[in-house]
Amino acid sequence: MARAVTKQRKTINTIAAWAVGLLIFFPILWTILTSFKTEAQAISDPPVFLFFDWTLENYGVVQERSDYMRFLWNSVIIAGGSTLLGIIVAVPAAWSMAFVPSKRTKDILLWMLSTKMLPAVGVLYPIYLIFISLGLLDTRIGLVVVMMLINLPIIVWMLYTYFREIPGEILEAARMDGASLKNEILYVLTPMAVPGIASTILLNFILAWNEAFWTLNLTAAKAAPLTAFIASYSSPEGLFYAKLSAASTMAIAPILILGWFSQKQLVRGLTFGAVK
Amino acid sequence: MARDGRPLQLFRNLNAKIAAIPMIFTAVVIFAGGTIWTVVYSFTDSKLLPRLRWVGLDQYDRLWNTSRWIISIENLMIYGVFSLVFSLVIGFVLAALLDQKIRFENTFRTIFLYPFALSFIVTGLVWQWILNPDFGVQSVIRDLGWESFTFDPLYTADIVIYGILIAGLWQGTGLIMCLMLAGLRGIDEDVWKAARVDGIPIWKTYLFIIIPMMRPVFITTLVLIASGIVRVYDLVVAQTSGGPGIASEVPAKYVYDKMFLGQNLAQGFAGSTMMLLTVLIVLIPWAYLEFGGKRRV
DSSP: OSSOOHHHHHHHHHHHHHHHHHHHHHHHHHHHHHTTHHHHHTSSOOOOOSOOOOOOHHHHHHHHHHHHHHHHHHHHHOOOOOOHHHEEEEEEEEHHHHHHHHHTTHHHHHHHHTTTTTOTHHHHHHHHHHHHHHTOOOOHHHHHHHHHHHHHHHHHHHHHHTTSSHHHHHHHHHHHHHOOOIIIIOOOOOOOHHHHHHHHHHHHHHHHOOHHHHHHOOOOSSSHHHHHHHHTTSSSSSSHHHHHHHHHHHHHHHHHHHHHHHHHHHHHTTTTOOOO | OOOOOOOHHHHHHHHHHHHHHHHHIIIIIIIIIIIHHHHHHHHBOOSSSOOOOOOHHHHHHHHTOHHHHHHHHHEEEHHHHHHHHHHHHHHHHHHHHHHTOOOOOHEEEEOOOGGGSSOOOHHHHHHHHTTTTSSSSSHHHHHOTTTTTOGGGGGGGGGGGHHHHHHHHHHHHHHHHHHHHHHHHHHHHHHHHHEEEETTHHIIIIIIIIIIEEEEHHHHHHHHHHHHHHHHHHOOOOHHHOTTTTTTOOHHHHHHHHIISSSHHHHHHHHHHHHHHHHHHHHHHHHIIIIIIIOOO
16 A cells, blocks of 8 residues: 555565466466376476467367266256355345344354354264255255355355445335335345345355365265366376366366456455455 | 334344244254264264164274374364464465555456365365476476475375465465455555554554454454365365375364274264364354453444
8 A cells, every 4th residue: 555655666566466476376377288288298397388289189088088068067056056045045144133133143143153163074974864864865956955054154144244334224214115024125135235245146156166075975976066077087097187187177167267257256255245 | 223222123123033044043953953963973883874872982982092083183283273374474474565556456366366266176186286296396396407306295294284285275375365455455544654653663563553453354364264274174185085194184084984984983973073072172262252252233
């Protein structure tokens, strides 16, 4: 900020900032580049950076070995479905916490968030048993529910922080005009909170998209999403780094692209609303 | 608050309670219910299937006499402490250095957040490769002329957990930095001016004025780092599968292996109960200090 920064210093800082940014981005960039190399070039010594024979061969091999689209579709359904369900459950809860706070609101929020701290293995087996008895194992609907449950605390917390910035008087006025509770939430609160809700949706979508622990344990062939797709390549069954990179690139590309085109929501969402 | 004390109080609270029920219900039933179930069955001798034949503390006795469990706990502690310290320090220092208008700031932040937007599985695989001695960092530096350079954490039992730590830091620090940056931006410019007028050195201003003012940001980052530490399982599985030998085992993996591979359910439950206990020992005093003391609504 304006801490008597000279123009020269500012340039240096910008360069430094982007250098650090590049350093952080490098592993991702390297993975993407490697996915276009042949296996020999991928492990060549010294490494080749840009000047290699670009090839799409790896993608073909990966696609042939496992049907990428099926995994992608599962990921979209699971991440999208759990996010939608989570928002539907969380909006009323966050509304009540933000606008009708009671003495216990802070406690409830804390208890809710503390479930995120609990080791997931502690509830894995009970949920596994429930899944077996309900026939939900390796189904998308089962995963949608589990993902919704584990991310719900984060969704409620984020919506709560966004809702609190909205002046309660506006809701009051709507109520005075005879709006029912449903209409108050649906037509007054929600439209005002759209930016916050969008960030929450994006964050939750990414969290659900990346969740590996639950998806690996509760799915097999049918409902497996992209995290399972990429994990299946980590065992060295004659597959090598170029193909592994291709598989990784295919798994992360949707998120990178989505993030790039919604930078503002991404930054707001991933920083839990800290960046305005 | 202005909204309180109106005639419709009772009704509105009722509405609020009804609105919050689905959320509280799911949290309580699934997490509390599941956790209690696990704790109860940790006192049994369940093997392949859960059954209620009590054996008291036998499972815990066995647990603490297993070297693999001890190593797991040590690893988690090393990982936990270092990831906490380094995330906070690196995150804050970077944020302080970058605390000024940068061109294309959203893009810049997006890049810093990208690692966090990746699955732990991908992070683990990428870093498994970067840390590979044959074509990763070690080979690049040797090619530059430093022939004896050795950096081989993933294949050296003593330091393998630090290899995992590097990947974990890469994934999380960008996020911490962005949060800290947002916190720094939120601080009034007048604070800086006042400190300068009083002739307080910059580092002192940061240490005694700015950081205490950023308390809420630090709490958010602590929560995030802590939940990342609990989730280190994914990273270990993708990077080393616990190897070399059992040098990079973590508690969650022990529990998982006992439950699903070792057909020794109760042993796994005992492990996860210990993990739960550890979390509670850390969490409860902090939660009391943070939320219990001043109950302001």
